[in-house]
Amino acid sequence: MAVDLTDLSCMDGENVAAIALQMQQTALQAEARILALEQLLRRAANPYTIIQTSTANITGLVANLTGEQSVGPQGGGTFTMTFNNTPSNRNIDETGRNLIGELGEGMYEIGIFVALQPSGVVDDNSFRALTIGVDRLDPTVISTITPSSRRVVTSLYTEFEANAGIPMDMTCTLRYRLTALDQIKFLVEHGNTSSTLNALAGTIVWLTKIGTADSVVVV
16 A cells, blocks of 8 residues: 655554655655756766867869869868767768767757968959858668758858968858758868969867757857
């Protein structure tokens, strides 16, 4: 028979065992809730983050190219993993497109810092455009060798060369809700037709999860 612990006037042979059992159950429930809260606090204070830094120049970026020129790890550059507290060892822009599947869908901040410098002649007032794009796979053809995808969001930052020829520091960020079908791209376009551009060593790309798919945290 269940015992109402709030109505016990004293302990006797019939309710001592019930009180002990209830205390044990309460302790286990409290411990489980504290553990869950601790995990949430740790995740909030130390969100999933990947930071990668290039150790060599990415060269040969052509002006007004029809197509995309990547300056991320997938763009042919040599990048090192500067920081990674996630369960994945993938590049942020890896074409395998499974990074977000491993980290979980949710709200992410994506960023890039890059210094762009002409390899030769500088064209006055020519533009430099740094883009973060997110391509979403068509789930009906995801198993094919060349699955189709579409650009779902873009963040663009543009500067203009003042004919100085010195490296131009550029930063671009994007906050977006990513799914397991999304691939991140770091892209450069420019109008310096007299020579190619180099993305200098020290380019930094990062990804931070700032909220789950059902609970977005504003930071």
